[in-house]
Amino acid sequence: MKILVCIKQVPDMESKFKVAASGKWYDTADLAWRMNEYDEYAVEQAVQVKEQVGDADLTVLCIGGERVKETMKKALAMGCDRGVHVADDKAAEKEPFEIAGIIAEFARDKQFDLIFTGMQSQDRGSAQVGVLTAEMLGIPSISTIVQFAYADGRIETRRELEGGVKSIVKAAAPALVTCQLGLNTPRYPTLPNIMKAKKKELLSLPVADLLKVDARQETGKMYFPVKKGGGLVLEGEIGQLVDQLIQILKEKTGVLA
Template structure:
């Protein structure tokens, strides 16, 4: 689960060209809520399943974990370390792989992408680091008889996929609406265990993560220009022609 800046907020970059997370409220990435929902459905269909929600992020990322716990997850793990600042997807995948191995797992369920970075590659890289199969971009997912099965919907066809456990899957926003935490769930979440880990706990050197260990680099960034006033067309019988002319001038038609 990823703790991301609120997309409706006024977001900025810090001097080191990383997201200024203190200047905007954060929340659980909406696309990761679908992953929690599918994990809960898998758990409800099983007799002895246990769900651990995991995040890598600053202190405030605990709010994302609490959301997952209030939805119904059993426990949480929070990886927090100052040396993680500026970590890209490669470093994040390393930390997640080490944390997943520390926790123990049969199935890792991820969202299809984060709502801030929107790269969508982390589940595949995580599976590679763990050395297990990946079944990504699923619209439906189920677990039975030591296998995970799912449906991947494309523009022209749907694929039925399966992999032996342990495995990594990612689910899309078409997999099913995430449930709202109940009041009982919110109160219960306060008593559920949250384990805190840092880089030393996972055996990761600081040089492997953060800005120094990043495989990617932001060279430059500029604030989005303010929105300008739109073109107003007063329809006095020629509105359709004026609209068509405007669209043609913008090469939309």
């Protein structure tokens, strides 16, 4: 059995962000970096399947500059067998369709039975890469899963929908799933496994070998929301509050004039 898990390196969300000089992304200087939180659930689930099956082969893939190798080492220490680093210093400039195209091109002839990704990345938050990858590969995808089971070449998942509703979705392998908070509890790599990870294969591929699709979108501008004035608190009896509110609406909008 062959399994692929895709991860992304993102800034620690406690970092202080500022817009880069280009105006199209955040400034990456002086930021602390970590594995995308949703991808940690994907790695943990992939490792659990590997442990369940016994003879599974698990590859972790990450796109980015040289820096992302440190994050990949955590995935290797969690239980992945090898790493594939797609070297791309301009990965942040690529839209989800391009990123999905890179992953699909790598996976196309590898015959992976299962592909795991995070539901979305914490910095871009598009939630598109996983499902686009599955579409490009022509395999079923199940998104936002909070429960997963595998047996006899089939998967059964529980999806989390808006309003707290959950649905059960089944599919036959090969298939791709995107992982949500609550799916599992990611393990902490032990010191022996961290040491073993240093000896595992970590192959680097140039992004030019895998980028076969053209961008369909581009980021025009990034900016912080404009700060608005504080709210107005009205006090008094209900009748008085109604009169005050109507007067304010008349002054601000002229709608009730």
